[in-house]
Amino acid sequence: MNYNCAASTSSLYIHWPFCPYKCNFCPFVAIAGHDQFMQRYHNALIKEIQKFVDDCGEKQHLKTVFMGGGTPSTYPNDLLLDMYSILYKGFIIDAQAEISIEVNPGTVTQEKLEVWKSVGINRLSIGVQSLKDSVLQSLNRHQSAQDVEWLLKQASPLFDNISVDLILGLPEVSTDEWKELLARAVRWPVNHVSVYFLTVHENTPLYFKVQRNQVSLPPDDTIIDLYHWTVDWLGKHGILQYELSNFARPGYESKHNTAYWERVPYKGVGLGACSFDGMLRLQNEKNLMKYITEIEQKSHSPIISSEQLTSEQVHLEKLMLGLRRSKGVARAELLTGVKQKFWEQCNHKIDTLIENGFLKEKDSQLVLTPKGLILENEIVVQLSFD
Ligand code: SF4
Structure with missing residues (x-):
């Protein structure tokens, strides 16, 4: 692809x-x-x-x-x-x-x-x-x-x-x-x-x-x-x-x-470079000589991996990228496209994290508190699909 x-x-x-x-x-x-x-x-x-x-x-x-x-x-x-x-x-x-x-x-x-x-x-x-x-x-x-x-x-x-x-x-x-x-x-x-x-x-x-x-x-x-x-x-x-x-x-x-x-499309060129077109994540060859010779022979990007993101992966990316930012991520955006059962679980976990002082909700955006920032990885795992 x-x-x-x-x-x-x-x-x-x-x-x-x-x-x-x-x-x-x-x-x-x-x-x-x-x-x-x-x-x-x-x-x-x-x-x-x-x-x-x-x-x-x-x-x-x-x-x-x-x-x-x-x-x-x-x-x-x-x-x-x-x-x-x-x-x-x-x-x-x-x-x-x-x-x-x-x-x-x-x-x-x-x-x-x-x-x-x-x-x-x-x-x-x-x-x-x-x-x-x-x-x-x-x-x-x-x-x-x-x-x-x-x-x-x-x-x-x-x-x-x-x-x-x-x-x-x-x-x-x-x-x-x-x-x-x-x-x-x-x-x-x-x-x-x-x-x-x-x-x-x-x-x-x-x-x-x-x-x-x-x-x-x-x-x-x-x-x-x-x-x-x-x-x-x-x-x-x-x-x-x-x-x-x-x-x-x-x-x-x-x-x-x-x-x-913000997960907008970007093209990466060169050794090991990654690209994202909104649906696919692609990565170029990481070996210098293979990269050079493949392009010399065929011209196009020598892709070593290309992955179509599932809805679970999209959710995880939005979580990981959104929670790292001071402006946070909208609760609604995070829950878009997820199944009803997970929607309820995730909403409940978000409320618990807010009660315990790891997250705050401001203008419908979920933002990590200073205490939560340090535990960002663990919080992402908690809010991911089981
Ligand atoms: S080897 Fe050093 S200078 Fe080169 S990319 Fe790695 S960290 Fe940067």
Whole structure:
């Protein structure tokens, strides 16, 4: 089953998997040491985009473009210019479109910043994670606090919309060090902050270090306290929570992520990229050489999985995506299309969660309370189909 071009696609995701190193906590489709394939990969990406444009016939009207990775800030300038000339020819890109690139400090030059600006990129998402150099080294992340400061200083005159990613719960980061990081973050010229909980993914080098007790992670209680402190701290500085992990000054909420959360159709191109046409979720091949050779031979997206969502899966997605957002999810929307028996059960469970202070209902929207936010996963499980 293929992506349905009749879906009106307003968001495009472009995956660039190349990284200058592999961080030891990384679960993403990212590869280090394969830069010699950048040109061939770029050619494959262009072919995949061109095929999509041809299949759609009518030009799609894009409101967001997101270059993620991997480390898209390593995209060579000449290839990036080529990519954007193809995008502007193949799509109508809204004048107000949000065009983002993920950036790793230490991989940027002044020239790159100017090229990004010249092609219309208007939002940088900077992977800061931590400012403690010894922690970054232990994560095999080759960047420094100085790289971050240099990047922010050089980028801020060119880009008004800058986001930073931080990881809460890294080993060897004390409570005071986390608070110092956040104290600096609110002084930076940024309008958006993402705070992710460290997840130790199986089979990553960090996972094995934790298994062998070579690193110790902060206790859950400390992380929960710091999370609540962070929500308050950023809020006091005008950077308001709008999703479990995302905070923004008003008007700077990520349009691209909002499209995901609202389940609007988006097309993903590149290695391991996912797409959603309103009915189907599809994923591209995750092996670099297979991805490249398949496109070289056949042109179209090399899909490895395509799944038509059942009503149960749609309900689960609405729950998972809706409850993470500060605006919540409408009770009526959550219950649309579910069977009568489940409708009653679910309504009853929602009322119990409200009584117990995990959920609140505001203007018919169900919203997690601070106590509920921490238990988001468990609450989603409770409200799922049995
Ligand atoms: S830079 Fe990002 S994508 Fe690349 S290895 Fe590190 S965490 Fe993974």
